[in-house]
Structure formats: C-alpha cells, structure tokens
Amino acid sequence: MAYDFQVTVDCTDPHVLADWWAETLGWDVEPQDEAFIKEMVAKGFATDDQTAHHRGKLVWRTGAAIVHPDNGRRMLFQFDEAAKTVKNRVHVDIRAGEANRGAERDKLTARGATFLWEGRQGPQAWFTMADPEGNEFCVS
Incomplete structure (x- = not known):
C-alpha cells in the first residue's frame, strides 16, 4: 500500500516561515478557522497562550501549513523553541x-x-x- 505524506519543518516562527515558503514555491498558506479557535478557547479545550495573531488573524501559535494549489500536497511548519543548530538530514x-x-x-x-x-x-x-x-x- 502506498502512503501519502507531508514534510514537517520545526521552526521558531511557523507563520512567518510558512509565508516565506508559500511565496517561494507558489503554494497557498492554509487558512485557519478563527471561529473554531475562539470556540476551542471558550470551551476550555485550548488557552489564549496557545494562539497568536498573524497578519491580523487569530491562529494557532504552534503551527502553520502551506498547500500546493492544484494537488493539495501539504508542508507543515511546527513551532520548536530551539533554534536550528546542525545540518538538516532531510x-x-x-x-x-x-x-x-x-x-x-x-x-x-x-x-x-x-x-x-x-x-x-x-x-x-x-x-x-x-x-x-x-x-x-x-x-x-
């Protein structure tokens, strides 16, 4: 059986890096549902410190994704407080x-x-x- 996959990049500023890579590849930044985020905070499933504002919108602080405009392939940028220190293996x-x-x-x-x-x-x-x-x- 063949599997689909996404590439995930650990980074200190996922939203800024997702914007950079979306422009670089000609992909789209995957939208985040502000109403859903607010609902999760209101219901106690998430906290305000798990959110951030990016380009005037409420987003999950820990991640942002970009998607290929035609085939839906996805690349995820995930928060990691540690700065990169060694060469990538991938x-x-x-x-x-x-x-x-x-x-x-x-x-x-x-x-x-x-x-x-x-x-x-x-x-x-x-x-x-x-x-x-x-x-x-x-x-x-």
Whole structure:
C-alpha cells in the first residue's frame, strides 16, 4: 500500500516561515478557522497562550501549513523553541531548471535566503541554500 505524506519543518516562527515558503514555491498558506479557535478557547479545550495573531488573524501559535494549489500536497511548519543548530538530514529541492537556477538563487537571496555553496555531480548542478531560519534546501 502506498502512503501519502507531508514534510514537517520545526521552526521558531511557523507563520512567518510558512509565508516565506508559500511565496517561494507558489503554494497557498492554509487558512485557519478563527471561529473554531475562539470556540476551542471558550470551551476550555485550548488557552489564549496557545494562539497568536498573524497578519491580523487569530491562529494557532504552534503551527502553520502551506498547500500546493492544484494537488493539495501539504508542508507543515511546527513551532520548536530551539533554534536550528546542525545540518538538516532531510531537505527540500526546488527544481528551477538549469537556465533559471542563478536567477532563482538571486531572487531567494533578496528575500532572505542564504547561499551556502554550489554542488555538482556529473552533469547535474545545484545551489545549496538556507531559508530565513537556517533550514537547508537546494535549487537545481
């Protein structure tokens, strides 16, 4: 049996990082239901400190997700108070194409990414970069 899955990224500011990745990938930030959040707090199933305001909306403090606009694939950004300290064991590869790789690197750097190094294996080349929280990803 084949399983569906999502990639989850631990981060210190899930809503800001979800916004950054949604713009980077051309995906959508998954909306959160403010009425439901308020109801959960009112009924005692959650507390006010488990919520936050982001872009003027009430959201769950501990997570935000982005979704592919066509196929519903999902990437979750989950709060972790510890800042990233070591290299990722899993990372995202963005396939921009050889002709667009340099322009994509420059665009992402202008938006807060960090260029780390250029890699090559035979005819394949990529840039290893880091998002605003230091999570590595590649542009190929």
